[in-house]
Amino acid sequence: MKAGRLELSVFVAGFAVMVVEISGARLLAPYLGDTLFSWTSAISVVLGSLGIGYYLGGKVASVQSNLRVLALFLFVAGIFTALIPVLSESVLPSSLSVGFEYGPLFASVLLFAVPNVFLGMVAPYAIKLKVRNLKRVGERAGNLYAISTVGSISGALLSGYYLIPYVGIAQSFYAAGLVLAICGVLNYGRKGLLALAVVLAISLIPYSWPPLGPGRVIYSTDTPYYHLEVVNYSGTTVLQYDVSGWQTIYPNSQNYSNFSAISYYKYQDLFYPGGNAANSVLYLGLGGGAMVSDMYENSNALITVVEIDPGVIAVAKKYFNITDNDRITIYNQDARFFLRNSTGTYDLIVLDTYGTGLSMPYQMTTLEADQEMYTHLTPNGSLLVNVVSPVAGNDSCVFGSEYRTLSTIFPYMYVFPIEPEKLTELQNVEILASNRGYPEQEMINALNGTLTSAQAEWITDGNYSRSFNASNCTILTDNNNMYDVYAAEELQHIS
Numbered sequence: 001m002k003a004g005r006l007e008l009s010v011f012v013a014g015f016a017v018m019v020v021e022i023s024g025a026r027l028l029a030p031y032l033g034d035t036l037f038s039w040t041s042a043i044s045v046v047l048g049s050l051g052i053g054y055y056l057g058g059k060v061a062s063v064q065s066n067l068r069v070l071a072l073f074l075f076v077a078g079i080f081t082a083l084i085p086v087l088s089e090s091v092l093p094s095s096l097s098v099g100f101e102y103g104p105l106f107a108s109v110l111l112f113a114v115p116n117v118f119l120g121m122v123a124p125y126a127i128k129l130k131v132r133n134l135k136r137v138g139e140r141a142g143n144l145y146a147i148s149t150v151g152s153i154s155g156a157l158l159s160g161y162y163l164i165p166y167v168g169i170a171q172s173f174y175a176a177g178l179v180l181a182i183c184g185v186l187n188y189g190r191k192g193l194l195a196l197a198v199v200l201a202i203s204l205i206p207y208s209w210p211p212l213g214p215g216r217v218i219y220s221t222d223t224p225y226y227h228l229e230v231v232n233y234s235g236t237t238v239l240q241y242d243v244s245g246w247q248t249i250y251p252n253s254q255n256y257s258n259f260s261a262i263s264y265y266k267y268q269d270l271f272y273p274g275g276n277a278a279n280s281v282l283y284l285g286l287g288g289g290a291m292v293s294d295m296y297e298n299s300n301a302l303i304t305v306v307e308i309d310p311g312v313i314a315v316a317k318k319y320f321n322i323t324d325n326d327r328i329t330i331y332n333q334d335a336r337f338f339l340r341n342s343t344g345t346y347d348l349i350v351l352d353t354y355g356t357g358l359s360m361p362y363q364m365t366t367l368e369a370d371q372e373m374y375t376h377l378t379p380n381g382s383l384l385v386n387v388v389s390p391v392a393g394n395d396s397c398v399f400g401s402e403y404r405t406l407s408t409i410f411p412y413m414y415v416f417p418i419e420p421e422k423l424t425e426l427q428n429v430e431i432l433a434s435n436r437g438y439p440e441q442e443m444i445n446a447l448n449g450t451l452t453s454a455q456a457e458w459i460t461d462g463n464y465s466r467s468f469n470a471s472n473c474t475i476l477t478d479n480n481n482m483y484d485v486y487a488a489e490e491l492q493h494i495s
Contacts, residue, residue, distance in 0.1 A: 017155065239316075248320055285354060389402075399429050420457070
């Protein structure tokens with residue numbers, strides 16, 4: 001047996017396992033969200049499949065030990081790995097019917113189980129081929145598993161730092177499948193070239209993300225955080241990423257029939273000249289920058305923007321007319337990191353860190369995050385939080401938990417549903433948590449001409465300042481956070 005083949009085989013198998021696991025979780029995100037459930041499902045299915053593979057590989061090894069059998073394991077794993085992006089085009093949309101909580105598990109089983117079963121068979125079979133002296137079985141097994149672990153570490157690092165952001169998710173699967181097939185050829189011999197040709201043919205099948213909606217895609221990319229698309233709908237440019245749909249619409253027009261009730265950021269009119277004018281504003285989350293542009297055009301405020309994804313910043317600048325200038329400063333940082341390391345104070349902080357699954361990253365929803373934002377407000381400062389949730393009903397705990405958590409810190413709480421006549425339906429809800437009170441007449445004067453009749457009535461009836469009973473929803477903390485569960489429940493209700 002030629003030296004190094006078994007070591008190479010277990011290294012490549014370990015490498016491919018992590019490519020499938022990490023790229024797999026990202027593959028789920030556009031349809032099923034980049035949530036706790038997606039990562040839990042991908043990891044669980046990979047581990048479970050490997051366990052089955054370990055068992056089957058040991059059983060096969062006890063019957064026969066032949067290098068060509070190991071080569072077949074690698075061939076088959078390579079083919080099914082390369083097929084994952086192709087199969088996902090039908091699996092991902094169908095998984096939506098299972099819901100946002102268990103849909104990721106359903107999709108993970110269909111997409112990731114088979115290749116990982118065969119990858120799991122590699123290590124025990126390689127041990128059987130490697131061991132000739134029972135006295136050294138522990139040493140040889142340990143060596144091979146150590147090499148496999150090094151392969152897994154390499155696959156994880158390469159996926160996260162290079163393949164996904166710079167090469168692409170589909171291409172990551174193709175690359176792993178190709179490497180597995182080449183390794184199989186080395187073990188099988190020249191006859192294995194046919195199997196290699198099959199994998200190469202699969203890799204040439206054009207892959208496109210399942211469509212996120214109608215419209216003409218004018219730009220599409222994978223970033224370290226999202227799958228981004230810039231889409232043209234009859235002359236209107238829309239930024240959307242992953243399952244969360246539209247992030248920014250430019251220009252803000254009604255050219256498309258479904259663009260109703262989109263300007264939820266109208267409530268920042270409270271901080272324009274004529275109202276309680278803000279001199280300094282911090283935006284946590286950029287998207288395409290609609291709120292930033294609106295503030296820039298209608299006030300003299302100094303604007304600071306924090307956005308974690310460099311790809312989002314690049315798209316906002318190229319397609320949505322956002323630029324650094326004497327009044328706008330953009331930081332490519334994590335919001336919590338920025339808050340923890342910044343000493344600046346602001347009259348207004350806008351929390352709009354939406355990514356996937358129509359929900360914020362859980363770490364921005366917690367009591368600790370709210371306390372950090374509070375310390376960066378001026379004495380009369382306010383925090384405006386965009387929440388996507390029903391305001392009432394059984395599935396309103398995304399709103400309820402945010403409201404209850406903020407209420408523990410801020411003396412004044414105001415709530416503005418975009419569609420007050422539909423409180424049990426999913427919608428944008430603006431929560432204004434403030435250090436100062438806003439009388440009804442001040443609200444109406446500042447927002448005059450921007451509100452629908454239902455929104456104006458919500459204020460004049462005093463509903464905007466009423467206390468909401470959210471005792472059935474938990475206070476969210478860094479340690480104990482139900483946000484992903486609440487978000488999945490509300491999305492399940494509307495899917």
